[in-house]
Amino acid sequence: MGLQQRTRRHWTWTLAAVAALAGCAGGGQGGASGYTASVGAVEPDKLLLDTRDYLRRAGYEIEVENGPPSILIRSLWRAGLPTDEERAAGATEVRTRFRITGRARQMSEASEVYVTTVRIDHQVRMGVGAPWEEMPATSDFLEWARTTARELELQLQSGRGG
Helix, strand or coil: CCHHHHHHHHHHHHHHHHHHHHHCCCCCEECCCEEEEEEEEECHHHHHHHHHHHHHHCCCCEEEEECCCCEEEEECCEEECCCHHHHHCCCCEEEEEEEEEEEEEECCCCCEEEEEEEEEEEEEECCCCCCEECCCCCHHHHHHHHHHHHHHHHHHHCCCCC
C-alpha cells in the first residue's frame, strides 16, 4: 500500500471518529456521508409548498416530488467546495442533495399530518476527474447540515397553531 493510500485511509478513519463523536451531540444523525434529522409533523400541503420554497431559495432544483399518500421530495445534486477538513483529507470537490420524506399520521377524523424527515446526502471527489464517493461526514459538514435542517424545520413549523 502506497503512502497516499495510507494517508487517505488514516484520514478516513480519523474523520469517521470525528463524525461519530459529532453525531452524538444530538439533533440528528451523521451517517457515512450525510445527515438525517426529524423536522416535525406538518400538514401535507404545507410540507410540499414550504419544502419546495426552501430548496429553491437554497439553490437546489427539485428532481422528484411525490405527493400523498407518502411524500418524497428529492433535489438534484448541487456541487460545492470542500470544507477545510475535507480538503485536508484530499477532497477536491463535494456535492449535496436533499431527500425530504413524510409519513402520514392520523391526528383525528378530520386531521392528518406527516411526520417529516430530512436527509442531506453528501459525496466527495478525491482528485480531478475521480469518481464521486462517500466519505465520513466531517464536523464542518455536520455543523452546516444541522443548521440547514433546523432552518427547514423552523420554516415548516412557522404559522402552525398550538
